[in-house]
Amino acid sequence: MNIVFFAHPDFLHLKSMIRYTNMLVKGMRERGHNVEVWSPNSKFLFLTSITFFKKWLGYLDQYILFPIKIRHSIKICPSDTLFVFTDHALGPWVPLVSNRPHIIHCHDFLAQRSALNEIAEHKTGWTGRRYQNMIYNGYSKAKNFISVSQKTKEDLHQFLPYVPQLSEVVYNGFNQTFIPHDAGKARALLSSKTGIELTKGYLLHVGGNQWYKNRIGVLEIYEAFRSKNNLEIPLLMVGDMPDHLLNSKVRNSIYKKDIHFLTNINDCFLNFCYSGASVFVFPSFAEGFGWPIAEAMASGCPVITTNEAPMTEVAGQAGFLIPRRPSDDCKACEWAYEAAKVVKLVLSLLPNERKAVIDECINNIERFNAINAISRIESIYEDVMKFN
Template sequence: MKILLIGNYPLDAIISMDIFASMLENYLTKVGHQVRIVCPNPWFGKLLSSPNSLRKWLGYIDKFVFFPAQLRQALSWADIVHICDQGNAVYVKYLGNIPHVITCHDLLPIRSGLGEFPQYRTGWTGKQFQQMVMRGLNQAHKIACVSEQTKSDVLRLSSLSESAVSVITMGLNYPYTPMKATESQPRLKALGIPENYPFILHVGANHWYKNRLGVLEIFHQLILQLQQPEFYLVMVGKPMTDEMRQFIKTHNMTQKVIELVEINNENLRAIYSSATALLFPSLYEGFGWPIIEAQACGCPVFTSNRSPMNDVGGEAAIYIEPEQPKETAEEIICNLPTLEKLKSKGFVNSQKFSAEKMISDYIELYQQAINEKYENKVKII
């Protein structure tokens, strides 16, 4: 098959979506398919001297004025089009009769625009854009959801039939495996993580639903209850917000919290392999990649007792209530002596989420979309 992947605007820097598109390209090519990625070129968006608000609008010119013509040129080559991020469903109207698939990671922005999250308000322009995204989803041939929770949201909020919506869970995006201490310790030292001391790990961006301030609140409760002087929190991901930094300063945790911004996969593997546990108390998720990444490295996981986190973690994670810091800290302390038992369960659970299985499922879905389109064409004739 000739598979055209529609990727994200580079200047949006949505790293997880870029990783997903690269996964598809690499694995589909390995099994013999022809793959091209097309995404909006950042011509106007590169005018970095402009203020942030203006830069966003310049980006819209790249995405919605210039990219459609670029996309139309690319379509003539493709047998199937795969929109890798549901946020780009706005491009469905340009695909015409070409069979296509959209991966829906979550509907959190759409749900926010509908007022489903009192703790986070979407502005007027954001609501208009999410309505455009929803219209695109409603016109899609096939939608692959990364979890049952996302599928439930799609069926609840869209006009699509159940036959058009399926679940294809994410695969591991890197060959995460336990790293020996002889290799991991030099890496940790170079990253500024104190040698041979226990630490809790969090991996994530600054989206409100990631609950990173909640991570700090839980860790503060851990410090108070453990009364262990050499115990640390490692925060991996985007730079912390001003609110997070102020919380750390106010609670005298400056020497206890280690911030690591967008590190490479091998360093992350070293950290997973050495951490006491991953703390992943998201309020909502589409899937939750760090859960299986940690498990694949032998890192025990504490995560929210909410779907899809409790589906992804299976029987190999310990579940907590993300909005109850004191109780969560107590749960972590209670389970510290027995965390070793979770490691083998985590290995087994993480193997359910292989990239090869994900790619096989997508190839099957592509074929379904192509076959259905051909059958409809025959009926019309």
């Protein structure tokens, strides 16, 4: 096949999307397909250093210059070319190829749902709603879709005004290598590298400051656990530096000396963070897939996550589940104490019990094999070409 991947521009710095695109490109090239990647260049973007204006100039690069540039390229592409959109958020470009063989990869519809006021924890402004409507008007012109979870597929079908020609679920395949390391050795290594005393274990969270990651909830669970247990175990939060709200909550915490943030770490170091953790706490409000759940399990770490899809799809029977954090702060306090009981349960596991949990985790993530995922995606691509 001749495959053209439409991808987000590099200047948006969407690491997960870059990784996903690279996985698709590498996988299809290794299978002998002719592959090109099309994405906008930054022409207008660097005309200013002011963040507000950079955002809007970036839109000019993406939705004015880029379509002009590629219209001619589309016309001269061979008739057997498959146009693949690596994210449904690239919807505004879909009408350019809606009459040619095409397919869209869908990750999550959180922004779309937020724009319709379906998410209490996150509100979208007027310009954001217009932008999401533009995305919708694009991807709703498509016929073929691949979703990363059953939850994402269900959301897609709720948004589409028609039954798609093809709509499949392919769980993400590992595009990094995460393996179990000896917990003691991992903790010793991390302690020496960070200067933080971690040799007796720690709670771990991995994620950014996006609203749906619920980092405030992680801190609430930690404080509830510490208040009810005589155990001075640290909390390690890997990802972005805390935003203003989280930073303020940390400063006011009586356990602030034991709360640590790590940023800009590579996958190898992250693997050791997972392997050394006493438990991985991931109480997200929502996800498209929930990569860190699979990464933690692959690294030999027990996982506590939210009892809602798609987190439950990824965790399977191997995870410890807690309810979604209530939006009401009074109820959230009770939620944190109940979640803290689950943390204590995991930390109280006997060695043989913990080993059984970890074995189940590792067995569970075999479902997310990268080779199998690429093979399944290739088969779906071939089906799309048969339909056209």
